[in-house]
Amino acid sequence: MSWQAFWLSIKLASVTSCALLMIGIPxxxxxxxxxxxxxxxxxxxxxxxxxxxxxxxxxYLLGSLGSQSxxxxxxxxxxxxxxxxxxxxxxxxxILYSLPFTVQPLSMAFSGVNTRLIQISSLxxxxxxxxxxxxxxxxxxxxxLMAFVLSFAHTIGEFxxxxxxxxxxxxxxxxISIDLYDQVQSMNDPGASQTALFLLILSFFFLSLIYxxxxxxxxxxxxx
Amino acid sequence: MIMINPVFFVDIDYxxxxxxxxxxxxxxxxxxxxxxVVFGPSGSGKSTLLHCLSGIERPDAGVIRFGNRLWFDSQTxxxxxxxxxxxxxxxxxxxxxxxxxxxxxxxxxFKGLTKTEQENHANPWIxxxxxxxxxxxxxxxxxxxxxQRAALAQLLAVMPRLLLLDEPFSxxxxxxxxxxxxxxxxxxxxxxxTALLITHDLAxxxxxxxxxxxxxxxxxxxxxxxxxIFSRPALPSVAKIIGIENLLFGKVTSSxxxxxxxxxxxxQLIAGGSILPNETCFAAFxxxxxxxxxxxxxQSSARNRLSGIVREIVPHGPQMRVSIDCGFLLTACITLSSxxxxxxxxxxxxxxxxxxxxxxxxxxxxxxxxx
Numbered sequence: 001m002s003w004q005a006f007w008l009s010i011k012l013a014s015v016t017s018c019a020l021l022m023i024g025i026p027x028x029x030x031x032x033x034x035x036x037x038x039x040x041x042x043x044x045x046x047x048x049x050x051x052x053x054x055x056x057x058x059x060y061l062l063g064s065l066g067s068q069s070x071x072x073x074x075x076x077x078x079x080x081x082x083x084x085x086x087x088x089x090x091x092x093x094x095i096l097y098s099l100p101f102t103v104q105p106l107s108m109a110f111s112g113v114n115t116r117l118i119q120i121s122s123l124x125x126x127x128x129x130x131x132x133x134x135x136x137x138x139x140x141x142x143x144x145l146m147a148f149v150l151s152f153a154h155t156i157g158e159f160x161x162x163x164x165x166x167x168x169x170x171x172x173x174x175x176i177s178i179d180l181y182d183q184v185q186s187m188n189d190p191g192a193s194q195t196a197l198f199l200l201i202l203s204f205f206f207l208s209l210i211y212x213x214x215x216x217x218x219x220x221x222x223x224x
Numbered sequence: 225m226i227m228i229n230p231v232f233f234v235d236i237d238y239x240x241x242x243x244x245x246x247x248x249x250x251x252x253x254x255x256x257x258x259x260x261v262v263f264g265p266s267g268s269g270k271s272t273l274l275h276c277l278s279g280i281e282r283p284d285a286g287v288i289r290f291g292n293r294l295w296f297d298s299q300t301x302x303x304x305x306x307x308x309x310x311x312x313x314x315x316x317x318x319x320x321x322x323x324x325x326x327x328x329x330x331x332x333x334f335k336g337l338t339k340t341e342q343e344n345h346a347n348p349w350i351x352x353x354x355x356x357x358x359x360x361x362x363x364x365x366x367x368x369x370x371x372q373r374a375a376l377a378q379l380l381a382v383m384p385r386l387l388l389l390d391e392p393f394s395x396x397x398x399x400x401x402x403x404x405x406x407x408x409x410x411x412x413x414x415x416x417x418t419a420l421l422i423t424h425d426l427a428x429x430x431x432x433x434x435x436x437x438x439x440x441x442x443x444x445x446x447x448x449x450x451x452x453i454f455s456r457p458a459l460p461s462v463a464k465i466i467g468i469e470n471l472l473f474g475k476v477t478s479s480x481x482x483x484x485x486x487x488x489x490x491x492q493l494i495a496g497g498s499i500l501p502n503e504t505c506f507a508a509f510x511x512x513x514x515x516x517x518x519x520x521x522x523q524s525s526a527r528n529r530l531s532g533i534v535r536e537i538v539p540h541g542p543q544m545r546v547s548i549d550c551g552f553l554l555t556a557c558i559t560l561s562s563x564x565x566x567x568x569x570x571x572x573x574x575x576x577x578x579x580x581x582x583x584x585x586x587x588x589x590x591x592x593x594x595x
Contacts (some may be wrong), residue, residue, distance in 0.1 A: 114319065115321045116315060116317075117319060117321060119280055119306065120313075120315075120319065120321075120378075121332070121377070122279060122305065122306045122307045123280075123306045123307065123311070123312060123313050124307075124312075124332055124333035124378070124379065124382055125307050125333060125335075125382060126307070126332070127307070127335070130335075133330070135321060138322060138323055139322075
């Protein structure tokens with residue numbers, strides 16, 4: 001098993017999950033509390049990566065981030081390298097690919113907060129932002145944890161999009177899931193079975209963590 | 225700022241999603257301390273009224289204006305958010321923030337202060353609520369009554385101009401209730417606040433309200449001073465809601481010089497008032513107004529003496545509710561000691577005595593309608 005690939009995956013998942021929390025919280029807040037009648041369309045858009053074949057997402061990403069695109073060219077001007085086939089390109093791809101895995105748990109957690117408490121905060125004259133910070137967010141901490149762990153696990157497991165947008169460059173874009181694919185292709189069975197088993201145990205660990213957080217009677221932090 | 229409009233004016237029309245409608249108009253003065261009590265059976269729309277006034281619910285049409293501040297106007301599409309309305313609302317289930325201590329809960333409305341400053345501001349209110357020593361407790365470590373007092377203190381702490389209280393003493397025992405009621409009345413008076421209070425408790429309504437509103441099925445049936453409504457309910461439904469136990473259907477047989485004679489069943493009642501003869505009516509009088517006598521009585525000023533048989537005696541707190549069959553059923557309310565003195569027993573003969581002035585005659589709009 002390639003430790004280089006493993007650490008690359010961890011790095012990708014960490015950066016992606018952190019970025020997704022920052023991007024996902026405002027989106028989830030809007031979805032939880034907006035009463036716009038076309039909200040369901042936004043919900044569908046956010047959920048697309050769950051059902052879309054990764055190759056479709058990969059195709060569109062290549063098109064919009066590649067060296068022929070406006071974004072790709074600007075990036076090249078500023079940073080001197082292409083966006084595709086780089087770690088940075090992978091981060092963008094992963095953020096889009098794992099978006100629903102952050103937004104959905106967050107949105108459920110926010111809308112699960114007792115509406116009365118939000119109303120009381122408003123009645124006492126506290127601003128929308130402060131109400132979110134002091135009341136909604138603390139009472140949704142489980143959802144925040146879930147969102148992080150889910151998108152982390154999901155990013156580790158990415159394959160199709162990573163291959164298309166990343167290009168399988170060792171140390172740069174060869175994540176552990178790509179590495180396993182290579183091992184199978186080159187008939188490296190001992191290596192492949194080691195990597196596969198490792199990934200299996202890792203995934204099981206993540207899922208156990210997710211269901212542990214989700215237990216009905218669990219109080220990870222006192223008073224919340 | 226000089227108040228051009230020293231009035232809290234409310235005119236709302238709210239349609240419930242499952243049918244049913246709340247439509248009412250009333251006003252209260254805001255330039256002096258004033259309390260209005262809203263009284264009515266469950267489902268009459270009392271809580272919804274408070275929610276509409278606070279901005280948590282939106283009426284379908286109407287105007288809500290507090291002094292010079294226009295909070296809601298359906299015509300000009302003004303609808304101020306709850307945080308912009310200078311008010312406090314105590315919900316029927318008095319929720320508190322579960323992840324804050326009592327001290328933090330009560331000090332929550334204070335902004336821009338350090339932790340110590342917040343605690344200092346909260347302390348007088350903790351004393352107001354009688355919760356000294358419990359500052360570091362969390363809501364799930366407090367009893368229902370303690371939480372209700374805490375929720376009240378939480379909203380009073382920010383000194384709102386208008387108080388909307390949904391059964392604010394429901395979880396308190398008698399002693400604590402009297403204490404907190406007194407403190408609240410003093411606070412309203414000292415700070416010249418306006419308060420609207422929902423209650424099921426007759427005594428509370430009488431003691432607290434400058435004005436009483438009787439609400440039923442989304443409509444105001446009567447409003448005015450509590451004593452006026454109690455002594456002169458305008459409708460049979462009002463009488464029922466405020467708990468006038470004796471509501472007898474009858475017909476006016478004669479009317480002269482301020483007294484009315486009614487035929488109720490086989491008996492005759494004399495009441496104060498004036499309604500035309502042959503009109504169907506209700507005779508309404510409270511159980512407390514019925515005096516019970518055993519055996520022959522000397523001359524009495526009371527005009528109504530009805531013979532009957534005691535059917536049932538039910539203890540009711542410190543008193544006894546006695547049902548008497550005089551051809552129709554009468555309810556009397558007497559003290560325990562009086563019941564003992566008369567050796568009251570079911571099946572014994574008794575005379576029910578009621579003064580004419582205690583009987584209020586209400587016209588029955590439709591002979592077939594009974595409330």
